[in-house]
Amino acid sequence: MSPAPNWLKPVPGGLWCEPGGFFVDPTRAVDRAVITHGHADHARAGHGHVLATAQTLAIMEDRYGERAGDNRQAARYGEAVRIGDVTVTLRPAGHVLGSAQAVLEHKGERIVVSGDYKRRRDPTCPAFEPVNCDLFITEATFALPVFRHPDDREEIARLLHTRTVFPERALLVGAYTLGKAQRILCLLREAGYDRPIYTHGSLDAINATYRRFGIDFGDLRPVLETDKADMAGEIVIAPPSTLADRWSRRLPDPVPCFASGWMRVRARARQRAVEVPLVISDHADWDELNRTLDDVGAPHVWVTHGAEEALIHAAMQRGFDARALRLQGYEDDAE
């Protein structure tokens, strides 16, 4: 086995690429950054120069305004961009709108920083493209064999069945504001649900960005303008924090639902007093993580944020040189 490429290093602040003079998803403001996707722990404010997809830049501009980066450079998926001595290409990661893997090439070696990714179909973004490489840096959010996400259509069917059980209650679906919420909206429409869907105000800006990039959600309405009694039987999409918040009191006896990969484990759902746990995740599950290692064929694998131990154990058994990459500043838990 050839030694692992030595020109990308974990340092305080993130992954530092010396010959390119840039960081990937730095956790503090830096001079030059390549950003894989728009979630706040990967896309931070205040960088000098930012390279990302147009969608990710738009999400950062929504959130940070002027502080989204002094010099923002959009790259199309597959477009090669030279930074210093390194060629950077963004490839779809299938995680959320605009999410990308950063493919870095230098002196005939190739490193792929996957960012967060999944292998399932997602109506809001193109599918993950495996890229052959020498070193693959993978996430491990759901890297235990108990995490096998079910078919998302079955989960949506269960949500819709709940409407028939509790016609007099509103269904309050907690979903992360960027990505999960929009995916649920699209899945509901694909399942033939054509009633208006009610949304929390904190989704408005991101929904507008998704629309600008051609994602259609049908008839969405703000909760605020509707009478409590008229909300019986309606579906409301809101940030997870609203499930146990006073905000939910404006809904008629809401059924707390939560869309997250963590809902696979009953204790997690019970902890949050969720009545309808929906196992819908934007991260790769155990089988997807392992299949991806095979697909990219990298002899060296670095595992970051999540259950590293189990994935490293499984990868080593299959002959990969796998090790944990302990990076600070990423949320293992947020989904």
Place this chain on the structure above:
Amino acid sequence: MKAFAELLDALSFQPGRNGKLALLTTYLAETPDPDRGWALAALTGELSLRQAKPALVRGLVMERVDETLFALSYEYVGDLAETVALIWPERPGANRVPSVAEVIEQAETTGKSALPALLAGWFDAMTATQRWATIKLMTGALRVGVSARLAKTALAQWAGREADEIEEVWHAVAAPYSDLFAWLEGKGERPDPAHSAAFRPVMLAHALDEDDLERLDPADFRAEWKWDGIRVQVVGESGRLRLYSRTGEEIGAAFPDLLDGPAIEATLDGELLVVREGLVAPFADLQKRLNRKTVTAKLAGSHPAHIRLYDLLVEGGQDLRALPFDTRRGRLEAWHAAHGHPRMDLSPMVPFESWEELAAIRAGATGEAVEGVMLKRGDSAYVPGRPKGPWFKWKFDPHLVDAVLMYAQRGHGKRSSFFSDYTFGVWRDEELVPVGKAYFGFTDEELKQLDAWVRKHAVERFGPVTAVERKLVLEVAFEGLQRSPRHKSGIAMRFPRISRIRWDKPAIEADRIAALEDLLEG
């Protein structure tokens, strides 16, 4: 198994009774026979498969999964059945997902040696939730918060009938209840409960409002003690003898000491107690005998069960329920004299002339194994349910204590955005010791006020529990005290509820632990 697994899954996350009823009625309406019948049998505890031990399931999964990965997963999930259900490597298309009927039928007919292969074949084809539900079914512990009574109530609600109508015929039908469903859907005859030692729904009393006494004539009423046990019904019919709880659940298997006596041809209403040498033991002793499937000889010996008889509903096949109470009481006394059972005695009548006299007798009885006095009209027929007028319970006034709110926790369901569970304590020297937890007794308006108070005065969080400033005094009503080594204060309350919020009272003036300890001594 698909619909049944989804039902169990949804029930396990559903905190509210009405929510559970809605899930159950929807399931009964949407599911065909015989699956819904088998599901009903499972939920009412009428099935006892207990075929698969957890160790068997664990063994099966270890043949398929890496040991280290299983250990890491089990450590994370914390529950063995759930870990197995989640980690099982699926083989879609390898098999067909069985129906509930198939699972039960094959589990009953498959021998021990062939069982692992049968389970593995099912698991290959199932989803994680279906495997979880199958393990629950096979190991005989559903634990989804549904009592037999609640399942029958759902069946009644779905069919537009009263739960007592279901109870009347319940012991004449058997899983998967096709005749019961046919009757409820208007397609068949009512199942005949005769000769099956069936449960007769019990008659209950309203709480007495003392102002009512003025318009009640003492001459119309008979009084007896309200014993502090649990209400039961003994039914002997055609050589069968059954013991039911007041909701119609059969509990006889845990009380062989009661049922092993002489044959009985009668239906008797009474109170289940633990009695030693003629003295009724505290409720805590009876609790040791409750909620068990069986009982050891040792426990039956140290905590002997006993029934104190209140009423006679059926004697020698003759239904006495329409007769006046006085007539039934006469028949009960005669029956007891003729067929005296060693573990049964009569609940004595308490003679009185005036309400004042009865009030004095009642006041003198505090502290004995009684909860108060029962008043029954001499002419009252035995009517199922809680009719207004013929029977009253005149319970002792609850004990009150002024305690300080210490911790609050969010509720469930409708209350999940409210801090609605309150832990309160009383003073021991300079510190507060928690003595109980209450989550009702207040009005919706008071709940809002308490919730707002908790948010404003929160000082620390321990997971779901929020500690608050020790400032607010709650008047807590409760029925009694027991010693409890599990509580830091050494005391556990029965039936505590918030009776008043003492916004006016400074915390330092709340009660001291000595006040409660005195009550224990007395």
